[in-house]
Amino acid sequence: MVSAESPEKLLVGNWKETDWIYEKVERSGEAGTSVSESLKQEITSGMVIHQAENWKFYTDGTAIFQSSAKEPTLVNWTLKGRGHILILHHEDGREEHYHIRQLNSSDMELHFESDLQVKGIVKIVLKKGG
């Protein structure tokens, strides 16, 4: 789907995680495979997206990550570059960087590097709505 809107405007809204996939991995045969729930928990330990199923981005630069298992987490977000880098700023000063591979009015695909268990790029697929 083509997009001519600013990424900041497209990002604002409610997003739901639909899939986690290993995009590129060091070990052959693993690319394109879905990430298991246990591995997902291990990879995202310490990250704001840990256990978060619903992501809400607001126009004032704040975002809330919600899950049924824990309290919602509030962070600040910024976009950098040409709008292809999403940075989540924790209250304690930590930052998480995600490469926005695709962003339009209904779909978002984020990539980040994982070096736990299997080294590679993890792809998170989200759908807008709800």
Next chain:
Amino acid sequence: MWGNEQITAGTEEQLKLGLITGFSAGMVNVVSVIAFFSFTSNITGHYAILAEEISKGNWYQAAVVLVWIGAFFGGNFCSSMFLTHMARTHSYLAHIIILITEMLILVAVGIYGHFFYSETLSETEVLATLLLFAMGLQNGFTAGISNFSIKTTHLTGLTTDLGVLLAMFTRREHRENEELRNKAMILLIVGAAYISGGISAGLLYTKWQFLVFVFAGILICSRAVYYALRLRVWRAVSRRRAVDLC
């Protein structure tokens, strides 16, 4: 190139110019990557990104990258316009105007970034555009006064030229050619200056953040001051000659 020996820089002049401009370009590029996640002293990668964003239908991002490429082109064009039209009568003044303009942009970006930047995407895009224009100014300037033998904001051409020269040096007649040896030396020094500038900027950024751009601007200003002094000396010598002739 413009037929006036005062404009075309000799080897020593190219060396000093390449050292300062290469160092500052390295600083600007590294800090831009850290702060904006975007390169601002070269555009080779931007052409590839432009093609990628067009192929994916991301028209907004494609437009942003096109503006960035245009800004770098615009900087080069403006530099060359000054050098072309002021070559015969006000060559040093042209140098000063270009360098001061570049300095002002770097200082403005540094001050804005340090005191006012709220990290919105629009601010990032505008600041990156200004930096690309400034680097275009610098690149056009160094290329123009070195007869296109030196470009200090990107190293693709520099690496290519160095590879060609080193291959040529496998033959004795080229190794004994002083002009070629000087050119190789200048290219090596510009490359080293660029890397040194980048490393320094990376280290300084942890403490100074955006004020590193101000520092880079001050470095460029030092070159402008040098040309201003030369202009003053040249005018004094010219007046003296005119008096002697009378």
